[in-house]
Amino acid sequence: MKLQQNSLKRSVIYAVLILIAVAMIMPLLIMIFTSLKGDAEFASEVKTFLPKEWKFSNYILALQATNWAVYFKNSFIVTVIAVAGSLFFNTLSGYSFARLKFKGRDMIFICLLLGLMVPAQVTIIPQFMIMKSIPFFGGNDIWGNGGNGWLDTYASLIIPELSGAFGIFFARQFYLSFPKELDEAAEIDGCGILMRYFKIYLPMSGPIIASLGILKTVAVWNDFFHPLVFTTKEAMRTVQLGLSVFQGQYSVAYNLQMAATMVVSLPLIIMFFVFQKHFVQSLLSSSVKG
């Protein structure tokens, strides 16, 4: 009797889970199947869930329709440099705040923490003006007048991403958990400040590099707001911006739209399935409290 009740309970649990999972995944399945349907299928009266004919050529058509190579190159460059650079600078700062003593350390750190509270959208207007006024760049004079500064350059998309209050905070927390004896032993062996970072702290940073790296990669690759504000030239477009423009240009070619959407999302989807455990870990790390 008890067993029967239990197996009934299990079935209900699975039924609810499957229902929710299917509902969640359905839009993505429709996106994929739509991307593979031929033009004729859209014109016909009979609509099917699966494509009648699987047109993988849609992907080639969608990719040829606009300058995707340029957009992918841009997104790739921006993401790789922003992620690698921010990981390096954030762990370096985190190490300093956690392990080195210097005047004003705690004051500076509290100032940094304030940044955690400021949404990117709040500072976007002055940021735009600062980007426009970077001296000596983009035709600007020493006072930052006359040209476009860093607007329409990789710098505008990369440089602000290199710092990050959260990354520094997180790295500091991580290094604080290291035993102090580690430093003392290293110091006796004649290991200097920099050497300790490179020889001890950085090699042991695997878990935070994975977590921060994933969070940053997703944030930068998926960023739409900053490229929208900081770039206007087609040559500087990232994939997200490219996708939104593509939607406007091919507004009735739904199959090509969905193919492009799929291609733009694919790098992160693959990354998610390869590093699923780390993805989950990275999300949890974002919820640690100080």
Place this chain on the structure above:
Amino acid sequence: MKKLYHTILPYILILPNILIYAVFVLLPLVWVFYLSFTEYSVISPAKWIGLGNYKAMLSDSIFQKAMMNTMLYWVGTIIPIMFIGLIVAVLLNSKVRGMAAFRAAVYLPGIISSVAVALTWLWLLNPTQGPINMFLELLGFNTLDWLQNTKTALPAVMVVGAWTGIGFAMIIYLSGLQGISDQLYEAASIDGASAVRQFFAITIPMLKPVTFFLLVTVTIRSFQVFDLVYVLTGGGPVNSTTTIVNEVFKAGFQEYKMGYASSLAIILLLITMLITLVNYRYGSKQDV
């Protein structure tokens, strides 16, 4: 010489971060405050107008609409996100098979960019050929132009927003659940407490800190909603889906009213700070 090196080195190590932070966060933060008290159209220098922008806000019906929409979006997304997130997490935590697959299915919408999400739903909600209307027609219901109808546009955007956020809540809840000791449930079982009773007497109270964290995080995020709205509806029809950030963008980068846009941004900052303070006041007492 060695002494000097040791005094200076820590500053050099944090310099790149601090410099970027100062130029692209702190300076803009001070500047946006200043700009919010000015009239500034980029072409001519900023003109001090005191509280002019804030007064204008009070009579700006579109801003009030944006405020209202943002609040509605917040309520309309946070409830399904946390409720469904909790249900899935609790079910997954009951030692089901294929947990990784379920988790992946529920979380996947959360890693796709908002532009990709918006494009997918533009097609799903397409009035003439979209799968949702096709399905409704099949069942004999009336079809609607979801995103171009002032009554349905905002709810449609909310559905999309909730769809992308559930996975995050599920994962955070799941980790919270895994932190609850089995012994609590065993003891309750011995005392004869039913599963429902256990859920309300053990699970819910033990998850309080996690719930609080999600409440704060999801709230802050939903007040920043922009990309989805921008691509799905552009804020229309007739401003029925415009949000605070959408108005900041419109005022700043389409109408070049940088001063007014700054004052709108300050409102967003104040709301965010208020939520963070509440978090600090009531959240720090509980340990995650």
